[in-house]
Amino acid sequence: MAVSHQSDLVIREDLTPYAGSWVAIRDGKVVASALDAVELRDTPEVREDDVLMPVPDRTDGVYIL
16 A cells, blocks of 8 residues: 655545544545444545545544643
8 A cells, every 4th residue: 555645635525524533535525434444445535546544433622731
């Protein structure tokens, strides 16, 4: 599997419904989602050059002490 980096990645949709899961992004849109990266990569809709990324859970946050 080749690793590609898209420094100009722009996500054009709300990722809130995917909180706590992984998504595949193509052309700024979610093309697939799964609970983990392995399951996502095995999804037929995912292409080799799609960007895979985790979406933080809604309970995750920044804590300043």
